[in-house]
Amino acid sequence: MKAKIIYIALLMVVLPFMLNAQCKGFTKKECIPDLKPYVYNGQLNSAVLNEGDVAELLLTFYSGQDYRILICGQPILGNLEFRLLDTDRNVIFYNKDHDFVKFWDFKSNSTQQLIVQVRVPVGESRSEIVQSGCVSILVGFKE
Amino acid sequence: MKIKWFLILTIGVFIAACNNSGNNNGDEDKNGFDQMDNLEHAKKVRKIFYNVPSPIEMASLLQRSGAQYVPDILNSPTKQPDYITLTKQALNLGVYGTDLSYVRLFDQINMSIKYLQSIKHLCDELNIPEAQGSLALSRLEENIENRDSILQIISETYSSADTYLKENGRGNTATLIIMGGWVEALYIATNIIVFEGELSSNEIVKRIAEQKYSLNNLIELVKSYPGDKELQTYLQPLYDLQKSYEKVEISYTPGEVVTDKVTKTTTINADAKVVITKENIADIKQKIATIRGNIVN
Numbered sequence: 001m002k003a004k005i006i007y008i009a010l011l012m013v014v015l016p017f018m019l020n021a022q023c024k025g026f027t028k029k030e031c032i033p034d035l036k037p038y039v040y041n042g043q044l045n046s047a048v049l050n051e052g053d054v055a056e057l058l059l060t061f062y063s064g065q066d067y068r069i070l071i072c073g074q075p076i077l078g079n080l081e082f083r084l085l086d087t088d089r090n091v092i093f094y095n096k097d098h099d100f101v102k103f104w105d106f107k108s109n110s111t112q113q114l115i116v117q118v119r120v121p122v123g124e125s126r127s128e129i130v131q132s133g134c135v136s137i138l139v140g141f142k143e
Numbered sequence: 144m145k146i147k148w149f150l151i152l153t154i155g156v157f158i159a160a161c162n163n164s165g166n167n168n169g170d171e172d173k174n175g176f177d178q179m180d181n182l183e184h185a186k187k188v189r190k191i192f193y194n195v196p197s198p199i200e201m202a203s204l205l206q207r208s209g210a211q212y213v214p215d216i217l218n219s220p221t222k223q224p225d226y227i228t229l230t231k232q233a234l235n236l237g238v239y240g241t242d243l244s245y246v247r248l249f250d251q252i253n254m255s256i257k258y259l260q261s262i263k264h265l266c267d268e269l270n271i272p273e274a275q276g277s278l279a280l281s282r283l284e285e286n287i288e289n290r291d292s293i294l295q296i297i298s299e300t301y302s303s304a305d306t307y308l309k310e311n312g313r314g315n316t317a318t319l320i321i322m323g324g325w326v327e328a329l330y331i332a333t334n335i336i337v338f339e340g341e342l343s344s345n346e347i348v349k350r351i352a353e354q355k356y357s358l359n360n361l362i363e364l365v366k367s368y369p370g371d372k373e374l375q376t377y378l379q380p381l382y383d384l385q386k387s388y389e390k391v392e393i394s395y396t397p398g399e400v401v402t403d404k405v406t407k408t409t410t411i412n413a414d415a416k417v418v419i420t421k422e423n424i425a426d427i428k429q430k431i432a433t434i435r436g437n438i439v440n
């Protein structure tokens with residue numbers, strides 16, 4: 001019995017790291033190449049999200065700089081939604097209007113703080129097991 | 144029997160881990176963002192990320208602002224052996240990343256090699272595996288004549304380091320690298336200004352003022368690692384810098400947003416007005432020099 005308790009405790013400790021490692025490996029292999037020809041900003045924004053979860057990225061868009069925002073998720077999660085908002089939460093771009101496209105390019109004629117918001121859709125099935133998977137928000141810029 | 148128990152426990156824990164969505168109550172909308180109000184959004188935000196311009200982006204911004212090459216203000220690559228603690232090594236890995244990106248823009252090949260060697264040593268000291276970082280650095284030495292290849296490999300090196308560190312629960316170290324790079328870039332910017340003509344039309348002055356936004360993101364990033372006491376010691380100096388930036392006014396008026404479906408590009412036309420004085424710049428310069436001094440000395 002003692003051995004079983006130790007095993008459960010170990011598994012509970014190790015499992016989040018296993019899920020996270022799986023997530024990061026996915027991003028490097030499946031997502032980063034899609035940023036080309038933009039230069040990856042080198043900051044990995046990845047998390048394991050469940051259905052209905054939202055993740056946000058706050059970043060500064062500099063005037064005159066071209067940016068690519070790439071949203072990448074494991075196929076099990078379906079079509080990820082992403083929006084670009086200003087700090088007053090006005091919607092600048094919504095990928096639902098563009099067939100849930102994975103990436104979009106942006107340029108701004110003035111420097112401003114913007115928010116990239118990503119949402120994992122809720123599936124049709126009412127299964128007890130909630131789908132979860134890796135979601136990454138990547139940023140590229142043109143030198 | 145033991146194998147049966149192993150399987151039952153493993154599946155049980157896995158289901159528990161997969162079904163840990165506290166936000167899912169079975170009444171979720173299926174219509175996406177547009178059916179959710181702000182309060183509902185706030186409840187469902189599982190993760191917030193903060194990005195700060197990378198060393199390459201900062202160097203690129205400086206170059207496009209007409210920056211001059213002033214090598215004397217950079218941190219000497221020969222100081223690398225002086226950095227003994229992991230915190231100093233990570234911070235100066237960021238510093239050298241900015242310095243390398245800066246000298247590369249001015250085609251300073253010999254200096255690039257020197258910074259490259261120091262970066263390679265620091266990656267080794269920080270146990271960033273060769274396959275993730277140092278191997279790319281070796282390729283940089285082979286491609287040192289090619290400016291575009293250098294860019295690609297600097298980018299690979301720093302993104303691989305960031306990935307490796309975050310994968311291994313060392314996001315705090317990745318934050319130190321980002322902070323070191325940002326501090327060095329702002330230090331360079333405040334030391335290469337030439338005050339000619341109208342202050343409001345000086346591109347480097349504008350870039351310095353605009354760092355107000357990135358400083359806020361950096362502070363949030365640092366705050367997200369409360370367990371790293373050494374990282375937290377930089378919080379107060381950053382707050383002090385933030386106070387100086389409070390005197391810098393940036394007013395923003397939203398304008399037309401133009402989306403081109405063919406090129407998949409959205410152009411955000413907005414008007415931003417920056418109000419900054421020479422005194423503000425002097426104040427920022429003094430504070431960033433103090434922060435930078437604690438990093439490189």
